[in-house]
Amino acid sequence: MEAGQNFKRHRRLRSSAAMRSLVRENHLRMDDFIYPIFIVEGENKKNEVPSMPGVFQISLDHIKKEMEDLLSLGIKAVMVFGVPDEKDEQGSGAFIETGIVQEATRLIKKEVPEMLVVADTCLCEYTSHGHCGVIHNHDVDNDESLKLLAKTAVSQADAGADIIAPSNMMDGFVAVIRQALDEAGYTNIPIMSYAVKYASAFYGPFRDAADSTPQFGDRKTYQMDPSNRMEALREAESDVEEGADFLIVKPAMSYLDIVRDVKNNFKAPVVAYNVSGEYSMVKAAAQNGWINEKELVLEKLTAMKRAGADLIISYFAKDVARWLNE
Numbered sequence: 272m273e274a275g276q277n278f279k280r281h282r283r284l285r286s287s288a289a290m291r292s293l294v295r296e297n298h299l300r301m302d303d304f305i306y307p308i309f310i311v312e313g314e315n316k317k318n319e320v321p322s323m324p325g326v327f328q329i330s331l332d333h334i335k336k337e338m339e340d341l342l343s344l345g346i347k348a349v350m351v352f353g354v355p356d357e358k359d360e361q362g363s364g365a366f367i368e369t370g371i372v373q374e375a376t377r378l379i380k381k382e383v384p385e386m387l388v389v390a391d392t393c394l395c396e397y398t399s400h401g402h403c404g405v406i407h408n409h410d411v412d413n414d415e416s417l418k419l420l421a422k423t424a425v426s427q428a429d430a431g432a433d434i435i436a437p438s439n440m441m442d443g444f445v446a447v448i449r450q451a452l453d454e455a456g457y458t459n460i461p462i463m464s465y466a467v468k469y470a471s472a473f474y475g476p477f478r479d480a481a482d483s484t485p486q487f488g489d490r491k492t493y494q495m496d497p498s499n500r501m502e503a504l505r506e507a508e509s510d511v512e513e514g515a516d517f518l519i520v521k522p523a524m525s526y527l528d529i530v531r532d533v534k535n536n537f538k539a540p541v542v543a544y545n546v547s548g549e550y551s552m553v554k555a556a557a558q559n560g561w562i563n564e565k566e567l568v569l570e571k572l573t574a575m576k577r578a579g580a581d582l583i584i585s586y587f588a589k590d591v592a593r594w595l596n597e
């Protein structure tokens with residue numbers, strides 16, 4: 272028997288760079304990225320987050336330049352996190368008119384209006400106890416927290432946010448926020464729900480960046496158990512019913528099966544959140560010379576697209592823009 276008569280030659284389509292690019296199924300493009308930013312109070316601050324090399328907390332006076340740099344890289348959407356000086360039991364910094372996210376949003380929309388602002392709608396950066404809602408009997412009270420979340424969303428919309436992204440994992444948050452936005456006249460503002468958010472050790476470096484580590488206990492009564500798959504579909508289903516326009520799966524790297532499940536079961540755009548720990552691990556390994564950072568990052572972000580992500584929230588967005596432009 273001659274070789275090739277009764278088996279397939281898959282290598283034909285891998286024979287050259289041109290051939291490979293002709294048959295490539297998934298691509299990264301800057302249109303699909305959302306870049307997270309951390310805004311601190313005060314002036315002339317640009318503090319590198321120790322566990323996240325290349326990620327900075329910046330003060331308001333740095334925003335204009337930062338947005339212009341991002342736009343010139345092709346990044347057209349930012350997710351805004353606030354790091355306030357003052358915290359209290361209720362997390363009132365999240366919903367006051369002069370809150371740090373509200374100030375940052377107003378400034379971005381005034382100076383660089385083309386930039387899409389996705390406001391993170393949560394309380395953990397603003398509460399003295401670091402939990403994502405109001406505490407009663409040592410746990411987060413769902414329905415009391417919803418009221419504050421709705422206020423936060425409306426105040427962010429008042430400031431000009433283009434998309435509201437609630438992340439605190441209270442039951443009913445999409446329903447309550449949709450209703451509050453509609454009543455305030457913001458029927459056109461979409462909700463990008465953290466539909467599927469696991470209680471993950473991968474958030475560690477973020478909690479340094481946003482100063483949001485819980486002061487007691489953990490988030491396991493509201494964020495999901497990493498062991499569960501059907502629960503992710505139940506969470507996503509209720510968010511869709513309640514009016515979510517985008518569905519976030521978070522973290523991304525260890526949850527690509529869930530990204531695919533959500534993509535296959537719902538019609539809304541799926542967003543993979545490539546979280547802080549996923550970033551820090553790669554940066555640390557790269558600094559040690561243990562991996563090829565560029566190849567590894569492009570591979571893992573492309574894997575998110577292959578898994579079904581339409582959009583990717585990533586601290587690597589700037590690096591990716593530079594690599595894709597090379």
Ligand code: PBG
Nearest residue numbers: 393395438473474477546547548
């Ligand atoms: C706020 C929030 C968190 C992240 C995004 N929004 C932290 C948490 O839930 O503890 C994590 C993002 C990251 O790790 O990059 N609730």
